[in-house]
Amino acid sequence: MRILLTNDDGIHARGIQALIGELGSIAELFVVAPDRERSGTGHSITVFDPIKVIKAKLAGIKAGWVIGGTPVDCVKLASSKLVGDNIDLVVSGINHGPNLGTDVLYSGTVSAAVEGVIMGSPSIAVSLNSFAADTDFSFAARFTRRVIQNLFKNGMEKKTLLNINIPYLCPQDIKGIRITRLGVRNYENLFEERQDPRGNTYFWMGGGVLEEPQEEDSDVNAVQHSYISITPIHFDLTDYRLVEQYRKSFSQFSHLLGEADDNF
Amino acid sequence: MRILLTNDDGIHARGIQALIGELGSIAELFVVAPDRERSGTGHSITVFDPIKVIKAKLAGIKAGWVIGGTPVDCVKLASSKLVGDNIDLVVSGINHGPNLGTDVLYSGTVSAAVEGVIMGSPSIAVSLNSFAADTDFSFAARFTRRVIQNLFKNGMEKKTLLNINIPYLCPQDIKGIRITRLGVRNYENLFEERQDPRGNTYFWMGGGVLEEPQEEDSDVNAVQHSYISITPIHFDLTDYRLVEQYRKSFSQFSHLLGEADDNF
Numbered sequence: 001m002r003i004l005l006t007n008d009d010g011i012h013a014r015g016i017q018a019l020i021g022e023l024g025s026i027a028e029l030f031v032v033a034p035d036r037e038r039s040g041t042g043h044s045i046t047v048f049d050p051i052k053v054i055k056a057k058l059a060g061i062k063a064g065w066v067i068g069g070t071p072v073d074c075v076k077l078a079s080s081k082l083v084g085d086n087i088d089l090v091v092s093g094i095n096h097g098p099n100l101g102t103d104v105l106y107s108g109t110v111s112a113a114v115e116g117v118i119m120g121s122p123s124i125a126v127s128l129n130s131f132a133a134d135t136d137f138s139f140a141a142r143f144t145r146r147v148i149q150n151l152f153k154n155g156m157e158k159k160t161l162l163n164i165n166i167p168y169l170c171p172q173d174i175k176g177i178r179i180t181r182l183g184v185r186n187y188e189n190l191f192e193e194r195q196d197p198r199g200n201t202y203f204w205m206g207g208g209v210l211e212e213p214q215e216e217d218s219d220v221n222a223v224q225h226s227y228i229s230i231t232p233i234h235f236d237l238t239d240y241r242l243v244e245q246y247r248k249s250f251s252q253f254s255h256l257l258g259e260a261d262d263n264f
Numbered sequence: 265m266r267i268l269l270t271n272d273d274g275i276h277a278r279g280i281q282a283l284i285g286e287l288g289s290i291a292e293l294f295v296v297a298p299d300r301e302r303s304g305t306g307h308s309i310t311v312f313d314p315i316k317v318i319k320a321k322l323a324g325i326k327a328g329w330v331i332g333g334t335p336v337d338c339v340k341l342a343s344s345k346l347v348g349d350n351i352d353l354v355v356s357g358i359n360h361g362p363n364l365g366t367d368v369l370y371s372g373t374v375s376a377a378v379e380g381v382i383m384g385s386p387s388i389a390v391s392l393n394s395f396a397a398d399t400d401f402s403f404a405a406r407f408t409r410r411v412i413q414n415l416f417k418n419g420m421e422k423k424t425l426l427n428i429n430i431p432y433l434c435p436q437d438i439k440g441i442r443i444t445r446l447g448v449r450n451y452e453n454l455f456e457e458r459q460d461p462r463g464n465t466y467f468w469m470g471g472g473v474l475e476e477p478q479e480e481d482s483d484v485n486a487v488q489h490s491y492i493s494i495t496p497i498h499f500d501l502t503d504y505r506l507v508e509q510y511r512k513s514f515s516q517f518s519h520l521l522g523e524a525d526d527n528f
Contacts, residue, residue, distance in 0.1 A: 042307030042336075043369045050458070050466040068466075072306075072370075077467060080454045102382060104501055105307045106336075111369075114501075118366060146520045154516050161503070177517050179510040181502040190344045194314070202314040202332075203341060230517065232506030237368055237378075238445040239425070242496030246443040252418050253441050253494065256410045 001027040001152065002062075004078050004087045004121070007095065008038045008071045008108025011056060011064070015094030015128065018137035022145045023091070024060040030087070031056060031064035032078040034071060034108075039097075041070045043111040053077065071112035079119040089148065089156075090116030093126035094140050098165050100127075100219045101183035104233070110163055114235045122151070122160040129223050130168035140166045143228065165219055165229040178227045183218030186210045265291040265416065266326075268342050268351045268385070271359065272302045272335045272372025275320060275328070279358030279392065282401035286409045287355070288324045294351070295320060295328035296342040298335060298372075303361075305334045307375040317341065335376035343383040353412065353420075354380030357390035358404050362429050364391075364483045365447035368497070374427055378499045386415070386424040393487050394432035404430045407492065429483055429493040442491045447482030450474045 003023055007016045011033035023029055035052075046069045056064030065082050067074045071092065079085050092112040099107040109125050116123030124147065128140045143166060151160070163182075167174060187207040194202055214221040222229035246253070267287055271280045275297035287293055299316075310333045320328030329346050331338045335356065343349050356376040363371040373389050380387030388411065392404045407430060415424070427446075431438060451471040458466055478485040486493035510517070 037312075040309045040311035042305075042309070042375070044306040044308040044334075045304045045370050045469065047304035047469050048301075050460075050468050051455075052464070052466050054464070070308075073469075076454060076469075081457065081467065102499070105375075105378070105382075105499060106309050111306070114369070118369075143520065147517075150516060150520060160506075171521070174521060177520060179507055179514065179517070181504070181507055182500060190340060191315075193345065196314075200316070200318070202316050203345065204314050205309065205311050205337075205340075228521070230510070232503040232510060233501040234503040234506075235366070235369060235501065236446060237497040237499065239496040239498040240445070242424075242498075243443055243445055246494070246496060250443065252414060253411075253443070256407065256414060256441060257435070257438060257492070 001088050002086060003027040003029055004083055004090045005029055005031045006033045006071055006074045006092050006112045008034065008041060008112065009096050010034050010036045011066050013096060015096055015137050018141035019091060019094060019144060020058065020060050022141035026145060026149060029061040030078065030083045031058060031061050032067060032074045032082055034074060035066045035068050038070050038108050040106050041108040042106050043072055043114065044070050046070060046073050071108040072115045075112050075115040075119060085120060087121045090121050090123035091126065091144065094137050094144065095127035096135060097131050098127050098129040098223060099125065099163065100165055100223060101185040103185045104163060104182060113161055117159055117161045120158060122156045122158055124162040124164060126164045128166050128168055135168065139171050161233050163231045163233050165223050167223050167226050167228065169226055173226060174228060175226045178222040178229055180219040180222050180229045180231045181217055182231055183214045183220035184212065185220065186212060265352050266350060267291040267293055268347055268354045269293055269295045270297045270335055270338045270356050270376045272298065272305060272376065273360050274298050274300045275330050277360060279360055279401050282405035283355060283358060283408060284322065284324050286405035290409060290413060293325040294342065294347045295322060295325050296331060296338045296346055298338060299330045299332050302334050302372050304370050305372040306370050307336055307378065308334050310334060310337050335372040336379045339376050339379040339383060349384060351385045354385050354387035355390065355408065356387065358401050358408065359391035360399060361395050362391050362393040362487060363389065363427065364429055364487060365449040367449045368427060368446060377425060381423055381425045384422060386420045386422055388426040388428060390428045392430050392432055399432065403435050425497050427495045427497050429487050431487050431490050431492065433490055437490060438492060439490045442486040442493055444483040444486050444493045444495045445481055446495055447478045447484035448476065449484065450476060
């Protein structure tokens with residue numbers, strides 16, 4: 001079994017190191033990860049600039065590369081050039097901090113897993129709900145190993161894409177596992193306005209999560225209530241409900257091409 | 265009526281200039297756009313760095329700002345700081361090149377429109393299927409104006425999010441409009457491998473679109489066949505089909521927490 005590991009915290013982050021330690025016993029590990037933290041990069045790719053690639057020397061893996069690009073670059077490079085397309089599973093993480101609800105769109109961790117499925121491998125993203133510098137990733141890594149063993153045992157569709165968020169608690173305080181949908185995450189005071197030494201304005205993103213009531217079956221609610229959240233996700237952004245609706249009321253669009261009728 | 269214009273080609277791109285020329289007659293225009301091309305940035309945001317903001321001096325608009333950040337940064341800043349939350353519509357584009365199928369995930373143009381809806385305004389992304397330097401955006405801008413007038417006339421849900429792709433043809437050669445779903449875009453020879461002057465390896469993204477057979481109701485197929493494609497999109501990545509399936513077979517997950525049973 002061949003597992004590709006990546007993340008958005010950078011190859012030296014403790015979350016990915018914990019995965020290397022835990023998953024080496026069940027699979028051949030290939031690590032292709034960014035050279036530095038790339039949080040918030042979402043599904044961005046490096047189109048116009050060269051991407052530097054350096055061989056990584058890490059214990060416990062089959063091969064590894066450090067990438068001067070985004071998490072999605074890492075997965076694209078791994079499957080098209082560095083590792084090959086015979087990757088059985090992509091694991092992205094363990095992220096230092098949660099990736100819940102709408103935030104999934106901005107997450108390099110989750111986007112790397114999405115790219116894994118686009119490139120043809122089942123993928124999981126794993127995040128731990130703690131920003132503390134001394135965060136202990138060992139239980140999260142162990143849990144990830146068990147999920148993977150379980151997925152391999154039960155068989156996995158190629159399109160399997162799981163977003164896992166683990167509350168940062170002693171294992172005995174975790175109440176269970178919930179299969180969830182993505183919730184909503186809004187922020188207050190999103191930007192701070194400041195002046196540079198020459199009096200020019202700049203903004204800096206900050207702001208705290210608004211603790212809003214969440215639907216009970218959401219990922220946000222699960223982690224708030226000490227459950228591990230597992231959300232199956234996909235990447236087809238088509239809004240099929242609206243496709244149907246617009247096709248039915250197509251007359252509202254069909255005349256838009258007419259050059260003559262330009263004054264409605 | 266207040267329209268926010270943004271793009272990922274940068275504030276000086278001809279696509280957004282064409283929109284300013286065309287939409288000034290139907291709405292107050294606010295322009296908040298990146299200082300340079302930001303293609304391929306997807307839904308990335310600038311989390312750890314300051315974002316420079318300079319007042320833009322452009323004819324034909326109510327107010328404008330040039331942003332040292334991504335398209336999504338632009339929309340977040342516009343609605344939370346620069347313009348305010350009373351934006352009636354976000355228009356992102358006109359992109360110099362198509363944004364079809366899976367490529368939508370990587371697109372700064374489409375991601376800006378997605379962010380518009382997240383921030384509470386109906387949004388549309390518009391792309392023109394031409395990379396030529398002398399591309400004429402005038403018909404695409406005119407068509408965009410008509411779509412907007414039509415949407416305002418018929419009433420728009422706040423969650424309306426349309427991805428519009430226009431073939432680059434004389435208006436009379438465009439066969440019509442299709443309401444579509446997102447298709448698939450795969451690339452061949454995605455990366456070129458090269459050596460730097462010191463003998464180190466780097467990669468550069470290139471590669472051409474694989475012209476694959478597409479489902480007839482897809483956006484890719486529509487543009488290939490000289491139709492304007494309008495795809496309603498959303499941003500809930502939850503895979504509800506798999507949520508149902510996993511909840512039914514939850515026993516495959518429920519035992520994963522048990523510390524004792526660690527050797528399956």
